[in-house]
Amino acid sequence: MAERYIDYDKVFQDEAKRLNGRKPRLLLHACCGPCSCHPLEELVPYFEVTILYSNSNIYPRSEFERREKELATLLGDLHRDRGYKVDLLLDDYDYETYMADLRPFPDDKEGGRRCQICYEKRLRRAFEVASEKGFEYVTTTLTLSRFKPSQVINRIAARVALDYPSVKYLHSDFKKRGGIDKGKLIQRQYGLYQQLYCGCEFSYAGGLERAKKLGLKDLYHPIDGPSKSPEPK
Numbered sequence: 001m002a003e004r005y006i007d008y009d010k011v012f013q014d015e016a017k018r019l020n021g022r023k024p025r026l027l028l029h030a031c032c033g034p035c036s037c038h039p040l041e042e043l044v045p046y047f048e049v050t051i052l053y054s055n056s057n058i059y060p061r062s063e064f065e066r067r068e069k070e071l072a073t074l075l076g077d078l079h080r081d082r083g084y085k086v087d088l089l090l091d092d093y094d095y096e097t098y099m100a101d102l103r104p105f106p107d108d109k110e111g112g113r114r115c116q117i118c119y120e121k122r123l124r125r126a127f128e129v130a131s132e133k134g135f136e137y138v139t140t141t142l143t144l145s146r147f148k149p150s151q152v153i154n155r156i157a158a159r160v161a162l163d164y165p166s167v168k169y170l171h172s173d174f175k176k177r178g179g180i181d182k183g184k185l186i187q188r189q190y191g192l193y194q195q196l197y198c199g200c201e202f203s204y205a206g207g208l209e210r211a212k213k214l215g216l217k218d219l220y221h222p223i224d225g226p227s228k229s230p231e232p233k
């Protein structure tokens with residue numbers, strides 16, 4: 001039986017309203033700087049946000065470090081220009097151990113089984129850290145991406161949350177209400193680039209093909225114009 005569609009953006013907005021001005025501590029799992037821009041716009045008015053950069057899925061290590069550095073620089077810029085006070089927690093990098101669970105599914109398309117395992121691993125780590133450090137809420141930037149199914153990510157996170165009773169999962173669908181385009185405005189302001197692949201070696205191979213088709217010399221291109229296709233579910 002098909003899963004029932006839930007408007008997770010509405011769930012997010014309702015939860016934010018219920019806080020009634022109280023600003024609880026929230027741990028935001030972030031995959032990179034560009035994908036953090038719009039979620040921070042949505043979250044900072046309601047929460048004391050700390051970002052967790054925990055992404056052992058990223059290949060190669062130099063790219064993991066590049067994204068980490070870009071995120072740290074972005075947070076400094078957002079503090080200076082917008083007054084966002086967002087702490088950054090950096091997790092260890094252990095690609096080989098991380099990939100052991102994903103390697104059985106090399107041919108899956110993005111969003112398939114391999115990715116669902118990958119979302120769960122990173123979300124579980126975020127809950128673990130949040131639980132250890134006394135955060136009230138956890139959420140993730142992953143629902144911003146048009147390539148990532150928000151319905152699936154929210155369901156996985158809600159299931160993981162059952163194992164961490166002291167932490168609430170904040171549902172989200174950051175791609176809604178023009179989230180992708182709002183994020184691009186900030187990304188352009190700070191000269192961020194779009195990376196052409198998600199993270200692991202399997203997506204890296206796809207990124208190389210895309211770069212070749214686009215005639216690019218590397219795996220990055222400047223932030224492009226407004227989204228032309230409707231917001232995916």
Ligand code: SF4
Pocket residue numbers: 057058102110111114115116118119198199200201202203
């Ligand atoms: S494509 Fe992205 S989400 Fe999917 S397995 Fe690779 S790194 Fe993880």
